[in-house]
Amino acid sequence: MMQESEVFKALADETRLRVLNLFLLSDESLCVCEIVDALKIPQYNVSKHLTLLKHAGLVDVEKEGLWGYYHLKNDEPKNRPLFAFLKNDLTGERFETDKRNLEVRLLLREEGKCVVGFVPERELLKLIKERTAETS
Numbered sequence: 001m002m003q004e005s006e007v008f009k010a011l012a013d014e015t016r017l018r019v020l021n022l023f024l025l026s027d028e029s030l031c032v033c034e035i036v037d038a039l040k041i042p043q044y045n046v047s048k049h050l051t052l053l054k055h056a057g058l059v060d061v062e063k064e065g066l067w068g069y070y071h072l073k074n075d076e077p078k079n080r081p082l083f084a085f086l087k088n089d090l091t092g093e094r095f096e097t098d099k100r101n102l103e104v105r106l107l108l109r110e111e112g113k114c115v116v117g118f119v120p121e122r123e124l125l126k127l128i129k130e131r132t133a134e135t136s
Contacts, residue, residue: 006055006056006057007056007057007058007078007082009052009056010052010053010055010056010058013049013052015039015041015045015049016049016052016053017086017090018039018094018095018098019035019039019046019049019050019053020053020058020059020072020083020086020090021086021090021095021098021099022035022038022039022098022099022102023059023070023071023072024072024083024086024087024090025087025099025102026102026106028071028106028112029062029069029070029071030069030070030071030102031067031068031069031070031114032046032047032050032068032070033114033116033117033118033119034102034105034106034114035050035070035102036118037101037105037118037119037121037124038098038101038102038105039098039101040101040121043118050070054070057073057076057079058072058073058079058082059071059072059073060073064113067113067114069114104124104125104128105119105124107128108127108128
């Protein structure tokens with residue numbers, strides 16, 4: 001059972017709000033590497049924030065082989081109004097940049113799943129160009 005104090009603690013950090021925003025905008029489960037590449041922050045930092053969000057009852061994870069896919073915990077009734085509020089309230093250039101970065105990163109998925117792991121920023125656009133050329 002989640003405690004309200006844990007939820008407020010989780011929401012008190014801009015990076016955790018940025019992570020939540022990715023889930024709110026994409027409506028998809030995301031792997032850690034996709035979040036890392038979208039937010040441009042280190043993996044250990046993203047993992048720490050995801051652990052706090054999970055502990056607060058806001059996200060959950062499903063393991064598929066070596067991959068862990070995180071998603072909003074929408075089945076919790078207390079979360080629904082919170083997520084609706086955040087979806088409308090998280091605005092600004094930083095959140096828009098994160099959204100664009102995630103959209104680009106999701107182009108690397110195959111059959112809806114992450115298959116490339118962490119991608120250095122300098123390699124990301126090259127890989128996307130290769131993938132889009134293959135599908136054209």
